[in-house]
Amino acid sequence: MSTAIEPEPVRPRTGRTVNAVRLVLGAAGLAGIGWGVAGTWDDPFLTARVGLAKWLVGGLLLHDAVFAVAVFTVAALTMRVRPGPPAWVRRTVLGGAAVGVVGTLIALPALLRPLPTQNPSVLPLDYARGLVIVWAAVGVGTAAVLVLRGARRRGRGGG
Amino acid sequence: MGAGGGFSALAGHMKLDIRLPDPPAGLRRGPFRAGAFRGALHDPRTTVLVGRLLGLAFLICFLTGLFSHLLQHQPHWLALPSRPVWGYRVTQGLHVATGIAAVPLLLVKLWVVYPRLFAWPPATSVAHALERLSIAVLMMAAIFELVTGLLNIVQWYPWPFPFVPAHYWIAWVAAGAVTLHVAVKLPLILAHWRRPQGVAAEREGPSRRGLLTVLGGGVGVVTLATVGQTVTPLGRVSVLAPRRADLGPQGLPVNRTARAAGVLTAVRDPQWRLEVAGPRPFALTRAELLAMPQHEATLPITCVEGWSASAHWSGVRIRDLMARAGAPPGARLRVFSHELFSPYSVMDMPDEWARDSLTLLALMLEGAPLAEDHGYPARIIAPNRPGVLQTKWVDRMEVLG
Numbered sequence: 260m261s262t263a264i265e266p267e268p269v270r271p272r273t274g275r276t277v278n279a280v281r282l283v284l285g286a287a288g289l290a291g292i293g294w295g296v297a298g299t300w301d302d303p304f305l306t307a308r309v310g311l312a313k314w315l316v317g318g319l320l321l322h323d324a325v326f327a328v329a330v331f332t333v334a335a336l337t338m339r340v341r342p343g344p345p346a347w348v349r350r351t352v353l354g355g356a357a358v359g360v361v362g363t364l365i366a367l368p369a370l371l372r373p374l375p376t377q378n379p380s381v382l383p384l385d386y387a388r389g390l391v392i393v394w395a396a397v398g399v400g401t402a403a404v405l406v407l408r409g410a411r412r413r414g415r416g417g418g
Numbered sequence: 419m420g421a422g423g424g425f426s427a428l429a430g431h432m433k434l435d436i437r438l439p440d441p442p443a444g445l446r447r448g449p450f451r452a453g454a455f456r457g458a459l460h461d462p463r464t465t466v467l468v469g470r471l472l473g474l475a476f477l478i479c480f481l482t483g484l485f486s487h488l489l490q491h492q493p494h495w496l497a498l499p500s501r502p503v504w505g506y507r508v509t510q511g512l513h514v515a516t517g518i519a520a521v522p523l524l525l526v527k528l529w530v531v532y533p534r535l536f537a538w539p540p541a542t543s544v545a546h547a548l549e550r551l552s553i554a555v556l557m558m559a560a561i562f563e564l565v566t567g568l569l570n571i572v573q574w575y576p577w578p579f580p581f582v583p584a585h586y587w588i589a590w591v592a593a594g595a596v597t598l599h600v601a602v603k604l605p606l607i608l609a610h611w612r613r614p615q616g617v618a619a620e621r622e623g624p625s626r627r628g629l630l631t632v633l634g635g636g637v638g639v640v641t642l643a644t645v646g647q648t649v650t651p652l653g654r655v656s657v658l659a660p661r662r663a664d665l666g667p668q669g670l671p672v673n674r675t676a677r678a679a680g681v682l683t684a685v686r687d688p689q690w691r692l693e694v695a696g697p698r699p700f701a702l703t704r705a706e707l708l709a710m711p712q713h714e715a716t717l718p719i720t721c722v723e724g725w726s727a728s729a730h731w732s733g734v735r736i737r738d739l740m741a742r743a744g745a746p747p748g749a750r751l752r753v754f755s756h757e758l759f760s761p762y763s764v765m766d767m768p769d770e771w772a773r774d775s776l777t778l779l780a781l782m783l784e785g786a787p788l789a790e791d792h793g794y795p796a797r798i799i800a801p802n803r804p805g806v807l808q809t810k811w812v813d814r815m816e817v818l819g
Contacts, residue, residue, distance in 0.1 A: 265636070269610060270464075272605050276717045277605060280601075281602075281605075283601075284597050284598070284600055286592070287597050288595065288599070288600075290594065291590050291595075291597055292555065292594035292595070293594070295559075295589070296591060297581075298586075299587040299588065303585060307579045310578035311577075311578075314671065315588070318557075318562050318565055318660065323535060323557075328528070342449060344618050350628065352623055355635075356633075357632050357636065358636045361639065362636075362640060363642060364521060364660070365644065365658055366658045367463075369572050373574075376573060377675060378573070378673075380671035381573050381660065382664055383665040383666075384658075384659070390656045392657050398746035
């Protein structure tokens with residue numbers, strides 16, 4: 260599994276120019292963060308600071324402690340369960356599933372938003388049907404990649 | 419890697435770095451163990467490949483967002499052009515489409531670097547701890563921008579703060595944090611910018627090409643599924659788009675309905691008159707406005723929420739109304755809507771738009787009287803402007819010298 264793709268480690272590039280650019284970028288970056296934080300703090304409409312902080316921290320926790328854990332767990336289990344298809348098939352199916360999941364994430368606001376909206380031209384489509392179509396397209400695409408990769412492997416005699 | 423090209427190296431030059439003691443080895447459990455993550459794709463080269471795409475997406479989002487903000491809060495010293503007519507349609511469509519494409523980009527980027535969350539020791543020095551904290555700031559701001567943007571395009575606001583200032587100010591934090599991150603990682607980014615020499619393209623195991631195929635698939639799917647709300651020929655392909663350019667009253671979507679804006683009584687009043695204040699003030703009924711020379715324009719409505727649709731409008735040119743009111747050259751216009759309690763109920767129109775021959779007080783849409791939801795009895799339609807400034811249900815206009 261842990262096949263190193265790089266034959267030898269590449270050394271970080273440093274030097275006077277690189278460091279000068281880093282200092283300028285670093286200062287600009289800190290200024291941007293400072294401007295954004297000061298603007299958030301001063302804005303007369305952003306009074307719900309605790310609520311804002313919850314949404315900021317919540318997104319980070321949701322990714323690092325929930326979403327990423329689920330992704331790595333599912334991927335590890337899929338690769339390890341015995342018996343089953345060869346690793347390249349499992350990896351391809353996982354890749355397809357990842358595309359389907361990202362399509363689902365994009366659909367979630369439309370699917371979860373409380374209805375009806377006060378405006379019939381907002382969310383005018385059937386989004387559950389849309390999501391089924393997305394998964395069907397992803398399934399067809401994944402199958403096509405599996406067939407292609409299978410043919411290539413047979414061509415190489417890799418089995 | 420954290421020390422190799424990080425803050426530590428940068429701060430080390432400035433003698434700011436304070437080393438931290440190593441934590442007890444007994445705490446190194448679970449994902450912190452060496453070799454807990456075995457995949458070969460959690461490496462700097464993959465990080466750079468995905469990171470520069472994500473960086474480009476963030477840059478596009480930030481610049482187009484800033485442009486939209488400037489159009490809506492135009493400072494007096496800044497003159498912006500009223501052409502090309504499709505300008506804002508492109509920049510705001512790009513803003514939302516790029517933001518949506520950034521979702522798979524960000525998720526894949528975070529997948530690649532996720533094992534570094536469990537680097538051991540967690541911090542080698544104060545500078546290293548600050549570097550990791552700056553990444554937490556970057557992630558918070560980036561996730562916040564994408565989540566709030568995605569909910570805004572379906573007009574869903576399940577949070578206790580107003581969307582516009584929060585999305586605007588946190589965008590500065592995100593842009594600053596990305597820039598800082600590039601500064602910190604620059605030596606590594608440069609070292610891994612190109613494919614290393616003499617590497618076999620195909621190997622056993624997970625390949626970078628495979629990962630990029632998944633990434634491309636993700637970006638392609640989310641883009642095709644939504645971009646039809648502004649690239650109208652793809653309308654039927656975009657099965658997850660929050661809007662479709664041909665669905666709405668008179669075949670055109672609406673951002674805020676007449677009922678939601680609370681204008682039904684005012685716009686149904688037979689005594690409705692357009693009042694124009696200026697050196698020679700006057701008031702006209704809708705019939706009198708229709709008796710003035712009528713002009714036509716095909717102009718898009720472009721919403722900040724990323725949908726846009728072109729439509730055929732007709733009505734009276736704003737510059738004709740201003741001339742009738744005796745406006746001096748270079749005058750601006752202030753437009754008041756019947757809509758109350760909205761940040762957009764009063765709109766200022768700079769001279770570039772006021773004198774543009776395509777800027778209309780529209781009375782008709784696609785050859786029929788405006789629907790109430792489209793701003794009956796009269797609305798503003800101007801080229802290259804955000805939809806929220808295309809004031810509907812016009813009540814009064816004021817010439818400003």
